[in-house]
Amino acid sequence: MKGWRGLAAGAAALAVAVSGCGTSTSSGGNTETKEITVWLMDGSAAPTLTDALNKEFESANGIKVKYEVQKWTGIQEKLTTALASSTPPDVIELGNTQTASFADQGTLADLTADSGQFNGGEWLGGLKDSLTLNGKQYGVPFYAANRTVIYRTDLLQAAGVTAPPTSRAEWIDAINKLKAANASNPDFQALYLPGQSWYFLLSLIWDEGGDIAKQDGGKWTGTLDTPQAKAGFEAYKAIYDASATKKVPADIDEAKPQQMEVFGTGNVGMMVGLPWELAGAVKAKPELTEKTSAFPIPSKKAGSSAPVFLGGSNLAIPTASKNAAAAKKYLSLLSSKKYQDLLAEGGAVPGTSKDTAKLATNAVGKALAASSPNGKVTPVTPKWAAVEAGQNPLKDALTAYLTGAKSLDQATKDASEAITKAMA
Amino acid sequence: MTAVETTETAAPAGDIPPALPPAVTGGAHKRRRRGSAFDRALPYLLLAPALIAILWLIGWPVVSVFVTSFRQLNLGELVRGEVVWTGIDNYVTVLQDERFWEVSLRTIVFTVSVVVASVSVGLGIALLMRVLTPWVRIALQIAMLCAWAMPILASTTVYQWMFDQNYGILNKTLVQLGFDSFAGYSWFSSGTSTLSVVGLLIIWQAIPFLAFSLYAGLVGIPRDLYEAAGIDGATGWQTFRAVTWPEIRSLLMMVTFLSTLWDFKVFAQIWVFREGGPSGESTTLPVLQYLEGIAKSHFGVAAAISVLMMVILGLITFQYLRKLLQTEEGKL
Numbered sequence: 234m235k236g237w238r239g240l241a242a243g244a245a246a247l248a249v250a251v252s253g254c255g256t257s258t259s260s261g262g263n264t265e266t267k268e269i270t271v272w273l274m275d276g277s278a279a280p281t282l283t284d285a286l287n288k289e290f291e292s293a294n295g296i297k298v299k300y301e302v303q304k305w306t307g308i309q310e311k312l313t314t315a316l317a318s319s320t321p322p323d324v325i326e327l328g329n330t331q332t333a334s335f336a337d338q339g340t341l342a343d344l345t346a347d348s349g350q351f352n353g354g355e356w357l358g359g360l361k362d363s364l365t366l367n368g369k370q371y372g373v374p375f376y377a378a379n380r381t382v383i384y385r386t387d388l389l390q391a392a393g394v395t396a397p398p399t400s401r402a403e404w405i406d407a408i409n410k411l412k413a414a415n416a417s418n419p420d421f422q423a424l425y426l427p428g429q430s431w432y433f434l435l436s437l438i439w440d441e442g443g444d445i446a447k448q449d450g451g452k453w454t455g456t457l458d459t460p461q462a463k464a465g466f467e468a469y470k471a472i473y474d475a476s477a478t479k480k481v482p483a484d485i486d487e488a489k490p491q492q493m494e495v496f497g498t499g500n501v502g503m504m505v506g507l508p509w510e511l512a513g514a515v516k517a518k519p520e521l522t523e524k525t526s527a528f529p530i531p532s533k534k535a536g537s538s539a540p541v542f543l544g545g546s547n548l549a550i551p552t553a554s555k556n557a558a559a560a561k562k563y564l565s566l567l568s569s570k571k572y573q574d575l576l577a578e579g580g581a582v583p584g585t586s587k588d589t590a591k592l593a594t595n596a597v598g599k600a601l602a603a604s605s606p607n608g609k610v611t612p613v614t615p616k617w618a619a620v621e622a623g624q625n626p627l628k629d630a631l632t633a634y635l636t637g638a639k640s641l642d643q644a645t646k647d648a649s650e651a652i653t654k655a656m657a
Numbered sequence: 658m659t660a661v662e663t664t665e666t667a668a669p670a671g672d673i674p675p676a677l678p679p680a681v682t683g684g685a686h687k688r689r690r691r692g693s694a695f696d697r698a699l700p701y702l703l704l705a706p707a708l709i710a711i712l713w714l715i716g717w718p719v720v721s722v723f724v725t726s727f728r729q730l731n732l733g734e735l736v737r738g739e740v741v742w743t744g745i746d747n748y749v750t751v752l753q754d755e756r757f758w759e760v761s762l763r764t765i766v767f768t769v770s771v772v773v774a775s776v777s778v779g780l781g782i783a784l785l786m787r788v789l790t791p792w793v794r795i796a797l798q799i800a801m802l803c804a805w806a807m808p809i810l811a812s813t814t815v816y817q818w819m820f821d822q823n824y825g826i827l828n829k830t831l832v833q834l835g836f837d838s839f840a841g842y843s844w845f846s847s848g849t850s851t852l853s854v855v856g857l858l859i860i861w862q863a864i865p866f867l868a869f870s871l872y873a874g875l876v877g878i879p880r881d882l883y884e885a886a887g888i889d890g891a892t893g894w895q896t897f898r899a900v901t902w903p904e905i906r907s908l909l910m911m912v913t914f915l916s917t918l919w920d921f922k923v924f925a926q927i928w929v930f931r932e933g934g935p936s937g938e939s940t941t942l943p944v945l946q947y948l949e950g951i952a953k954s955h956f957g958v959a960a961a962i963s964v965l966m967m968v969i970l971g972l973i974t975f976q977y978l979r980k981l982l983q984t985e986e987g988k989l
Contacts, residue, residue: 310951317735338733338954482822484845484935553736623952629936636846638935647936 266556268297270322276509321551323560329363336371337615352585374584377545381527381600384503397528400535424476428483429628438465439540453656455649483635508580526596529604543608616656626651725960732954747961764941779867805865848938874908
């Protein structure tokens with residue numbers, strides 16, 4: 234048995250070497266825990282929160298915290314190699330859409346019995362579902378957030394848009410006005426919208442009454458080729474075409490380059506983004522603080538907001554962690570009210586506290602709170618991760634349709650088939 | 658070196674080489690004769706640790722990949738240390754997938770075009786270096802060294818920006834030259850076009866090594882052969898065919914072989930450009946292997962793809978490997 238494990242590790246090492254990736258190894262392995270390794274994601278929790286948290290944990294338990302921030306891009310692959318190693322990190326953050334597949338593979342510790350010490354009674358429903366598999370809980374909800382339209386108040390005012398748009402038509406109208414008012418700047422983008430912003434596409438598809446896939450007797454089938462989903466694609470194209478004179482390329486997503494960096498250049502009027510992306514832009518350019526606000530993504534039906542993808546994260550302890558007891562203490566501290574309030578203050582819906590009073594104190598938080606009841610998620614199944622990892626059919630369909638490489642019918646048909654195949 | 662030579666010459670003749678003073682070598686020679694079994698084994702014993710280490714480092718992963726390809730090894734099995742044998746299921750899965758054949762064909766076409774292009778340009782530059790004046794040659798060599806020293810990902814990023822749709826220097830230059838249709842032109846709109854740009858980058862990265870290796874071979878050809886050819890009134894092409902070609906043929910074959918190995922398994926550049934897109938049209942075998950293995954955590958299937966890659970590579974380089982083995986045997 235031991236030999237095979239070595240063999241497997243060898244295979245993984247080879248795979249890693251071939252792919253040119255590196256894994257960071259962590260120290261530890263002593264019976265007495267001296268240090269735990271914590272991986273949180275870029276933009277999840279503000280440094281003020283994590284600094285205070287790590288300090289309190291270190292002084293209370295005498296255990297050092299090796300705190301590392303990971304990037305979202307390529308995290309699935311990085312977690313795979315990390316979880317397969319003999320010294321994985323002790324606390325990890327997982328996207329809510331990834332959790333089911335990692336739990337299904339038995340890589341995450343079952344925390345059902347411990348939920349009491351993680352404030353189990355106040356868990357956020359949407360996140361709790363995402364980490365529950367066959368009635369067992371494989372993590373602790375961290376936070377949730379959804380996309381809103383982040384905009385520059387000064388630029389919109391200058392263009393004569395006085396109130397935030399409340400329907401899709403009004404929104405496109407506002408984009409056009411903004412474009413006209415800044416026609417002298419050739420690099421100006423009224424709306425920064427890359428061609429592969431697929432979470433935003435989900436909003437539009439859901440708004441039109443379509444969906445990504447449907448389940449029938451345990452079998453998932455892609456439904457992007459339905460008239461409703463196609464209408465979502467058409468709406469995306471209409472907004473994309475209106476967005477700017479010099480459009481963002483159709484074959485990049487919102488992470489390459491980070492759209493918050495582009496927003497920070499000052500040549501952008503609006504972007505569809507998460508609260509932490511605005512925080513990043515403001516951090517790079519503090520003078521934007523007073524000039525930015527947000528509104529929920531408008532629905533095609535006037536007066537209401539479009540459904541949004543409920544993004545979020547869960548915290549989990551890898552099965553192979555040698556410091557599980559200390560990791561549980563860490564999670565217990567993080568799920569206490571003090572730190573949950575700090576999360577809400579930072580602009581996220583806290584995962585283990587129902588108190589969101591701190592959230593609605595700023596414009597972005599208000600927009601977030603207004604649209605989060607309308608939150609939807611990607612299919613809850615361990616199979617979904619295979620769709621998102623690597624080459625995402627939704628992104629491919631968007632690029633092919635927007636560049637004209639494929640007709641709408643062809644692009645959506647291909648994407649639907651790819652999803653059906655990946656989830657089989 | 659001296660010791661080996663002494664043994665070789667001394668053993669069959671049983672005599673001391675005349676050039677060496679008998680007082681010094683005689684004693685040593687006798688002692689060697691006495692412990693001859695140990696002495697003959699000694700070089701191999703000294704080599705053994707390095708040999709074992711190399712076999713472990715190179716041989717073990719190959720065996721491991723081969724064994725893994727017959728197992729169902731997803732993330733769960735890997736973490737739990739389970740062994741689930743599935744026979745040839747992984748191979749059936751891979752070979753039944755029409756995408757595998759499409760990708761294999763694309764990989765072969767890509768590899769062959771990149772190798773042919775890079776070796777011919779490398780040879781061209783090597784021939785050019787022979788006729789250049791020293792100063793120009795040194796400048797060229799320094800330029801190539803710089804290109805060679807550049808990290809792969811750094812040069813890939815530079816290429817990405819050069820070919821960028823909105824801000825790339827290439828599109829801007831083309832527009833300046835009057836080709837207005839290139840304003841906002843996307844070089845990555847199809848798989849062929851994406852792979853052409855990636856191929857150009859790989860050729861650019863490969864040329865310095867090829868040019869230097871081939872130039873080293875060319876420098877070794879005696880000048881008087883060219884003078885003789887000149888006296889006989891040979892044209893440039895005739896000189897190349899009759900004098901240069903025979904001398905560098907084996908070297909050229911070797912660098913072609915190495916280039917084939919390298920270009921076949923190119924991953925980083927292709928992945929960084931468009932992750933095998935658009936719509937998977939620039940996906941080659943290494944990318945497919947990465948998608949299966951790392952992205953989807955199906956390590957068994959990925960291992961099967963690896964083994965099939967080795968088979969394909971073996972078929973492509975079959976002629977060369979056969980020649981290589983024959984010459985080695987001839988020498989032995």
